[in-house]
Amino acid sequence: MINLTYADGIFFYVLLCLATIAILWARELWRNRAYSWESSSRRVLNCPGCHVSFIAPDNANVTRCPRCNSICFYRKR
Numbered sequence: 001m002i003n004l005t006y007a008d009g010i011f012f013y014v015l016l017c018l019a020t021i022a023i024l025w026a027r028e029l030w031r032n033r034a035y036s037w038e039s040s041s042r043r044v045l046n047c048p049g050c051h052v053s054f055i056a057p058d059n060a061n062v063t064r065c066p067r068c069n070s071i072c073f074y075r076k077r
């Protein structure tokens with residue numbers, strides 16, 4: 001029979017809880033990386049005139065708004 005003291009039982013219980021949390025955390029990191037959204041080389045631009053957001057083609061820094069046809073610039077932050 002296995003002789004466990006009260007302290008050993010608590011130690012293994014805490015160890016099991018920490019291992020479970022570590023496994024779930026690693027799984028969540030993997031899921032975030034596997035299912036994350038990514039917009040390849042397209043950019044989301046926001047029109048300052050009519051406040052509509054739209055996706056600009058490829059690497060365009062300047063394009064026209066599809067709604068009001070004003071010129072929109074892509075500003076790097």
Ligand SMILES: [Zn+2]
Binds near residue numbers: 047051052065066067
């Ligand atoms: Zn616009």
